[in-house]
Amino acid sequence: xxxxxxxxxxxxxxLIFYAEQHFLLVLYSVTFASVISLALAxxxxxxxxxxxxxxxxxxxxxxxxxxxxxSAALTIPSLALFGLLQPVLGLGVTPSIVALTLYAIYPVLxxxxxxxxxxxxxxLEAARGVGMGPVRRMLRVQLPLAWPVIISGIRTAVLILIxxxxxxxxxxxxxxxxxLQDGLxxxxxxxxxxxxxxGTLGCLVVAAGYEIIFVVxxxxxxxxxxxx
Amino acid sequence: xxxxxxxxxxSTHRAPQRPMIALEGVSKTYPKQRRPAVAELNLAVPxxxxxxxxxxxxxxxxxxxxxxxxxxxxxTGRILLDGEDVTDVNADQLRRRIGxxxxxxxxxxxxxxxxxxxxxxxxxxxxxxxxTSRVDELLHLVGMEPAEFRDRYPRQLSGGQQQRVGxxxxxxxxxxxxxxxxxxxxxxxxxxxxxxxxxxEVQRQVAKTICFVTHxxxxxxxxxxxxxxxxxxxxxxQYDTPSEVLAHPADDFVAEFIGxxxxxxxxSLLELRHLELEEIVTSHGGxxxxxxxxxxxxxxxxxxxxxxxxxxxxxxxxxxxxALRWDTLVSDLRTKGPPR
Ligand SMILES: Nc1ncnc2c1ncn2[C@@H]1O[C@H](COP(=O)(O)OP(=O)(O)OP(=O)(O)O)[C@@H](O)[C@H]1O
Ligand SMILES: [Mg+2]
Numbered sequence: 211x212x213x214x215x216x217x218x219x220x221x222x223x224x225l226i227f228y229a230e231q232h233f234l235l236v237l238y239s240v241t242f243a244s245v246i247s248l249a250l251a252x253x254x255x256x257x258x259x260x261x262x263x264x265x266x267x268x269x270x271x272x273x274x275x276x277x278x279x280x281s282a283a284l285t286i287p288s289l290a291l292f293g294l295l296q297p298v299l300g301l302g303v304t305p306s307i308v309a310l311t312l313y314a315i316y317p318v319l320x321x322x323x324x325x326x327x328x329x330x331x332x333x334l335e336a337a338r339g340v341g342m343g344p345v346r347r348m349l350r351v352q353l354p355l356a357w358p359v360i361i362s363g364i365r366t367a368v369l370i371l372i373x374x375x376x377x378x379x380x381x382x383x384x385x386x387x388x389x390l391q392d393g394l395x396x397x398x399x400x401x402x403x404x405x406x407x408x409g410t411l412g413c414l415v416v417a418a419g420y421e422i423i424f425v426v427x428x429x430x431x432x433x434x435x436x437x438x
Numbered sequence: 439x440x441x442x443x444x445x446x447x448x449s450t451h452r453a454p455q456r457p458m459i460a461l462e463g464v465s466k467t468y469p470k471q472r473r474p475a476v477a478e479l480n481l482a483v484p485x486x487x488x489x490x491x492x493x494x495x496x497x498x499x500x501x502x503x504x505x506x507x508x509x510x511x512x513x514t515g516r517i518l519l520d521g522e523d524v525t526d527v528n529a530d531q532l533r534r535r536i537g538x539x540x541x542x543x544x545x546x547x548x549x550x551x552x553x554x555x556x557x558x559x560x561x562x563x564x565x566x567x568x569x570t571s572r573v574d575e576l577l578h579l580v581g582m583e584p585a586e587f588r589d590r591y592p593r594q595l596s597g598g599q600q601q602r603v604g605x606x607x608x609x610x611x612x613x614x615x616x617x618x619x620x621x622x623x624x625x626x627x628x629x630x631x632x633x634x635x636x637x638x639e640v641q642r643q644v645a646k647t648i649c650f651v652t653h654x655x656x657x658x659x660x661x662x663x664x665x666x667x668x669x670x671x672x673x674x675x676q677y678d679t680p681s682e683v684l685a686h687p688a689d690d691f692v693a694e695f696i697g698x699x700x701x702x703x704x705x706s707l708l709e710l711r712h713l714e715l716e717e718i719v720t721s722h723g724g725x726x727x728x729x730x731x732x733x734x735x736x737x738x739x740x741x742x743x744x745x746x747x748x749x750x751x752x753x754x755x756x757x758x759x760x761a762l763r764w765d766t767l768v769s770d771l772r773t774k775g776p777p778r
Contacts (some may be wrong), residue, residue, distance in 0.1 A: 336544030
């Protein structure tokens with residue numbers, strides 16, 4: 211135990227660097243995924259935003275198709291996905307972010323669609339009845355009401371990504387994957403077990419950091435009337 | 439009793455003016471439905487009048503109302519608002535000019551009561567101070583203390599309170615046309631009565647054109663200048679003044695719908711101030727009183743409650759105006775002067 215503390219203090223600057231990398235890797239990926247999912251869900255969900263020529267059935271089926279594709283992406287084994295992207299995007303940060311973004315789309319998209327659909331139709335009709343146009347209705351009524359559900363999707367995505375992100379080390383990606391894999395590759399050697407523990411605990415620390423951030427964000431972005 | 443019927447037909451309700459809302463041959467068949475929800479409807483709502491839509495559940499009242507502000511597009515026919523065909527105008531602009539109170543209330547859960555009421559004025563770009571004073575005015579109107587309710591959220595209100603806020607929201611921008619879908623449905627009888635009186639008072643000052651859906655025949659008779667009785671399938675069975683509907687139902691359906699007790703109901707259409715009353719004599723001292731702003735219905739109520747064969751009708755200052763006898767009531771009641 212004493213030696214682990216010593217290990218931590220000796221490598222503290224490096225560990226902080228890993229934590230920062232891991233945090234940012236997840237942040238970028240989840241941000242891209244959220245932007246993509248929100249845009250997709252808004253277009254697919256809002257009747258008047260989607261081209262009016264799209265028949266209702268087409269709108270529904272396109273929504274289901276994108277959900278299906280997103281869920282398919284989530285089921286690709288992470289090892290395989292990083293490997294598959296390598297020939298196209300090479301090594302390092304870019305393919306790591308792309309892969310993690312693909313993983314994050316499903317939880318965010320799923321919750322965004324569900325959140326938008328959960329808004330009371332009577333409320334939406336009242337919005338129409340007072341003369342709100344489709345864009346105003348979406349931005350002022352539907353999105354704020356769906357927000358708690360959407361953000362819980364983003365939160366799920368973050369938790370998934372924090373653990374998947376360690377695989378990024380395979381393609382020289384950033385984060386706690388590096389000490390973890392180094393340690394696993396040399397198990398038995400000096401400090402190898404410390405590295406494995408550090409990779410694991412590091413993920414937990416990053417997750418804890420995100421949880422705190424989410425509590426704060428949720429508090430400040432949920433409209434008071436629907437906060438419990 | 440025949441006198442009462444006669445006096446009812448030519449008293450109380452205002453003469454119709456030019457139509458503010460006109461439905462011409464309007465039908466609505468919902469997608470994948472075989473039968474139309476509303477069929478070949480012709481209806482003219484006179485400017486400044488309250489028209490009540492009444493009928494059994496599912497007969498197309500809400501559908502009719504929603505076609506007027508184009509929340510639902512009619513399958514056939516056209517709709518004129520103030521003489522203008524609204525089938526092709528911008529629907530959002532149109533709806534900001536028409537107050538709408540939706541049957542399911544539909545307050546915005548994430549907005550405070552004040553912000554809920556202020557939606558349309560805000561969209562119309564009113565300045566802050568004007569909006570605030572308008573919100574307070576409306577909360578007073580629907581009997582809710584602004585200081586207590588302004589900053590609450592819909593979920594912190596009872597169903598009836600939410601419904602009243604819904605009415606305030608519809609009235610907010612002072613539209614000249616109002617569509618109200620069972621606006622007082624969830625409100626207790628006493629508050630409802632007060633709101634109805636308030637509503638009629640406001641209507642006397644600023645005559646809006648109002649389409650009002652209700653299930654309550656008493657409410658229809660009390661508020662309506664005209665009543666449109668709908669039968670299943672959106673058929674307009676009768677469209678006439680309340681007294682005509684009560685006295686001469688157009689067909690068996692209407693007769694059955696208004697049910698028994700129409701003679702008693704018609705009493706509430708007859709205002710005491712329009713009656714020929716008996717001279718007051720000293721022996722009337724101690725008899726129960728009723729204000730002359732009330733109706734014969736109220737007078738009967740007072741007589742029954744006080745076990746008195748006679749009531750004294752008093753004016754706003756409490757001065758006796760005359761007396762009304764039970765015997766007169768059931769034999770030969772007469773009205774005086776021209777209808778209001
Ligand atoms: N969106 C819809 N799709 C299909 N049918 C509908 C739709 N909305 C209403 N209907 C049908 O049209 C008919 C008229 O409905 P509407 O809501 O106008 O009735 P209503 O007179 O307002 O009834 P209530 O008094 O219960 O409110 C009903 O038979 C109803 O089932
Ligand atoms: Mg209805």
